[in-house]
Amino acid sequence: MANSMKIALAGNPNSGKTTLFNAITGSEQYVGNWPGVTVEKKDGILHGHKEVVIQDLPGIYSLSPYSMEEKVSRNFLVDEKPDAILNIVDGTNIERNLYLSTQLAELGIPMVMAVNMMDVVKKNGDKIDFEKIGRALRCEVVGISALKKEGDVEAAEMAVRLAKKGSVDKGPDKTPDVPHVFSGSVEHAIAHIEESIQGKVPSRSIRWYAIKIFERDREVIKNLGIGVGEMKHIEEHIRDCEKELGDDAESIITNQRYDFIKRLMDKSLALNEKRHSKATLSDRIDKFVTHRFLAIPIFVLSLCVMWWLAVAENGPGTLLTDWANDGFLADGWHLPFTTHEVDGKDYDTAKEDFAKAEATVAAWEAGEKKASIEDEETGEVADEWDIDEAAYKAAKEVEEPDPSKYGVWVPGIGALITGALERAGVGDTVKSLVVDGAWGGVATVLGFVPVIFIVFLFLAFLEDCGYMARVAFIMDRIFRKFGLSGKSFIPILIGKGCGVPAVMATRTIENERARRMTVILATFVPCGAKTVIIAMFAALFFREQWYVAALMDVVGIAIIILGGIALKKTRPFSGEASSFVLELPAYHMPTVSGVWHHTWNRLKGYILKAGLIIFPACVFLWFVMHFDWSLNLLADEEIEKSILHDLGSWIAWFFAPLGFGSWQGAAASVSAEIAKEQATATLGLVAANMDGATTGSHIQALFASVSAFPKLAALSFMLFNLFVPPCMVAIAVTFREMGSKKWGWFAVAFQLFVGYVIALNAYRLGVLFAGGGFGIWTAVAILIDVFCIWMIFRPARKEATANEGAEV
Amino acid sequence: MTLDAVKEGERARIARVNGDEAVKRHLGALGFVAGTVVRVVGTSYGNMILAVHESRIAVNDATAKDIEVEAV
Amino acid sequence: MNAASAVVLGIVLALAALAVWRNMKKGAPCECGGYRKSCGGGCCCHCNDEG
Structure with a gap:
């Protein structure tokens, strides 16, 4: 697209960039990854300007070359030569935001600064002088409120106009007009550096390059191929400055930027003192939320609220799920009020x-x-x-x-399909393949979409309002106990959605040991797919005990904590943790569209997965259930002769101590490695022969047939599938992130051990307390428990500190 | 003295940021530079929430120990 | 097997094969709506900080 114009959208995290991006690009967005890295790449077409591409850069605080997000942003701004920059700045936090703005302005690219959240600024009674800021930074400054959709599109269009004008108008001699932020001796050094790199860099960005070289930016120095001799000369200038100002080059630059910003703000920012001297609402909320005793109970309470809504007998989740499972997807339902x-x-x-x-x-x-x-x-x-x-x-x-x-009766999809097939005269076998196999399996998974919907909606709400950052902060203290930091909490939080991005998110953890540990532990918190399993078992076995669902989250976190403590005491994982620095954005009411967006994206993924993965898997399973090894078609009652029956029976012994050692339980658990929710679909399929009128009652009958304590066997099955290694894709990512097969296998082995032991304990000790007696496996469970308790509570290793310094 | 010694509700002026390069840089970008006045909004078992300009930054105790401050 | 059954069977198998082929080509669907292969093998949801 030769005529297309590129506008870079840059700003701090939490500045409202995403809201702005969504507002000005509408639905025509492309989301992917920057090549070679896991940083998200998002671009879209500006409303009403087909030739203008808005490139959303990752939220960054600075343009240093040290994090993936910054590198990607820098490289785009410097190499891809966007026609203009749209810099979004949080008006309620303007000084800190300007730190990035000064750097962006130095690039010499035409820039529009959109000061966001002006509605809050006005409410606070603060005043910002856009003109003075614009003059100081040589750019256009406008006020917007992305939330209220005021001024957002206009700001983008201003950027387009500026881009069209190009940098022709700025400054004499075509040297771009960029702000001069620094003091005498530093400016002097920069001028010298500019001289030596004259011609090697695009002229409009020469100042930015010179400043980077002054900061000894390794990437820039390498990319420009500055010779050793030249560099020595430049070094002299830099060292003079460092000696004069008594600090290192980078710190000098950082300090002077903030000095400049302070002087500028003295002239252009008038804060309403009355408003700002009181504690903000966010601060007051945080007093409770991060309180030393209340913090964790509040967090657990919020999880309970979420699960109550999702799976409690009389809650909305169960209502919708029952409607879906029994009505919408199956036989049919009455329109309400008719x-x-x-x-x-x-x-x-x-x-x-x-x-x-x-x-x-x-x-x-x-x-x-x-x-x-x-x-x-x-x-x-x-x-x-x-x-x-x-x-x-x-x-x-x-x-x-x-x-x-x-x-008014609306026939369910199942009834419609069955009806259509019968009218077409389709034979019983194929009818079974379609209705029981394909549709039955997919319907089992889809029936629980209401539960996933509620969970994702709740999580999206908590994230968007800013609470999750506080949870990371609270968790930090606990995570320290085993060498991780609150930074490890973010992958765990992501894991509540899906384990794949969770494992990938561990890349932000610099400490290698901490990173490995987080990779191993991140998937213990139930992901969306595992939530489907929880939903099914809550509906079939724990209707009155909805807290069992919430318990799964708690168990997941407990495993992470206790598992972490145990691992830290082993040689490969001991060592001190790194620092923890996290911005806590002000609490704000999430927008309906923002939360909906997040939730719908995830939901879409599940529904797609049902069509693309569950569907073919169920077709495959139907075949191996209805044919024997000589490929004879079997009748429903002959299922014991089927391929699947044999395959399952060969490994059923492995699951026997856990209470569900039948070929069905084995088949379901193994199939869960394709996708965790497949376990529910497989159960629906293999239990079809059992007594009962619905898939649900079949599964209940199945568990009744494999154990004298069906509820315990069900609990054990659920625990097993929740806490053993995640689905194949997530395991593959684990191996990739670990970088070595050894660590990959360790992770898998650890997870398998944990899942197995938990299920074993739940079943055997459960049976013991239910009066079922003490057996050999009960003894095994207790012995393993003793081992685990020892691993967790034994004294920590006394590590020689000499080799610690190098790690962090 | 260092930042971890500042009590809840009190303010302090940053004198110098020590410690790991990467952390120093990150803190610098967030506004922890010599001369800036920060206020302790809350503490929790050694971890601190600080008001830096208009933002809220959470740091752990080890990081706070690396930040030298003067009383204000 | 009668004609109707054969047709339906064919459709089901074709759809299943299509689904499998698509997974191989585009990568499995992400829980956030993108596709794995377009995101470098993993999912691109939440790959960078809140913006």
């Missing part, structure tokens, strides 16, 4: 009466004197009654209630 009674009965009662009538007929025809009805969920007898010939005759007359007579 239901009414027929003959004095509502639909559910009519269905119950019909079921009773059916039971009566079946019992009488089998020669019984009593008929009974079982509870769909527990399988226990719910009702029993005597029958005689009169009852039988009456029961035969009862017709199956037609749901459409009781209200």
